[in-house]
Amino acid sequence: MSITTKPKRTRRSAADRRAQIILAAKSRFAVAGFEGTTTRQIAEDMGVAQSLLLYHFENKGDLWKAVMTQIFEHASLVVKEEFEAAEGPDPKSQLMAAIRAFIRMCLEEPDLHRLMTMEGRAHSDRLDWLAETYLKPLHDTSVALIAECQERGQVDPGDPTLLYYTILGIAGTVFSFTPEIGLLSPSSVPPDPKAVEERVCAAIFSQKAPRTFE
Amino acid sequence: MSITTKPKRTRRSAADRRAQIILAAKSRFAVAGFEGTTTRQIAEDMGVAQSLLLYHFENKGDLWKAVMTQIFEHASLVVKEEFEAAEGPDPKSQLMAAIRAFIRMCLEEPDLHRLMTMEGRAHSDRLDWLAETYLKPLHDTSVALIAECQERGQVDPGDPTLLYYTILGIAGTVFSFTPEIGLLSPSSVPPDPKAVEERVCAAIFSQKAPRTFE
DNA sequence: TTCGTTATTGATTGATCGATCAGTAGACAT
């Protein structure tokens, strides 16, 4: 009889386990990317066997898709909420809703921006699936909104895509910078969403016309 | 006698080969990260044996450091140039020089931002080395400049670190987005540096006082 | 040409990856 107590194998419902695995996988993928993450690491984080992951998911890529699906479904919910809370049907109010949604997405899913940046360049099946499933609609509607606001003189002129990525860059970087180089700045985390919104608005809205918030 | 002509082994100076390897490694690391990149891929890109990489570099991590060193030395040169071209010794002119340097860095080293984002979160030896060697000085001087400009009312109030990452986020994202989701927008690449500078200035400089460019 | 230096290769190592699968054990119905 060894000193250690018996392993005491726990057994959960398939749905619970899947959710737990997705959670553990998300933080690993966000840190090291797809190829940099091993299924053994994820399993060790959870204290289960590596083969359990492949019992619940067909393969590693399937697990990655499940992670991204969970994130983007949450994000879609946020977008929906913010658009419903928009102050009006006019393009500027809609754009403000989109901006707020972007910021909330980056705040509530801090791994999202990093995951996107990591998977963004390589031409993988994963990227194709991601772009087609989630990214394209969000991009298209945002750019259209920006262009519409530009026609009304509410948003600075220039390539709408540039402005789109300006918004995305500010929100994404600002919320994922913290542990990134926590070695550098002892600044308190995370930044105030309202302060971030101010930066985004300053960056894109036209200063020539007086700013009107409804 | 096979149909293929003889391999015709080429031989270069150690310095030339090192530079060539660094170049090939950079694009691979930028796409797939450290763990996602194999030395065999890099070697294949160059048409040489995998063992050649480990003849010129102690190991894979050493090669990664060489890549980052080259990038950051180029970046340091850019920073130096822009500060020398600054319009004056006042904080605002200096900050403008820093901004222009950031933008040029992201333009001339499009892999930099991606590499930083990918290596940013994991607590690796590589990151510690990177932060200590290159990142900290740049961060500290930039934040100090921002704070100084804030005291003079030239830059919007708020956490200087937030503004620092606002600059970084715009410049970095805007230049690395292109292939990222080239599937999404057929927008022409890359964006005009002057237009990016406009966005950054709009995002951080105070609108209350009239803008003065020297 | 010949020699010596050194850049380069091919074969091979042990470690580690994702994946497979036969077997084990927990929960619940009966």
Place this chain on the structure above:
DNA sequence: ATGTCTACTGATCGATCAATCAATAACGAA
């Protein structure tokens, strides 16, 4: 209790990784 699903494990496979090393071919010096 007994049986029956099914969540779960441990052993193991082939592939692939970074790394090592002896053998080799290119080049300049003699």
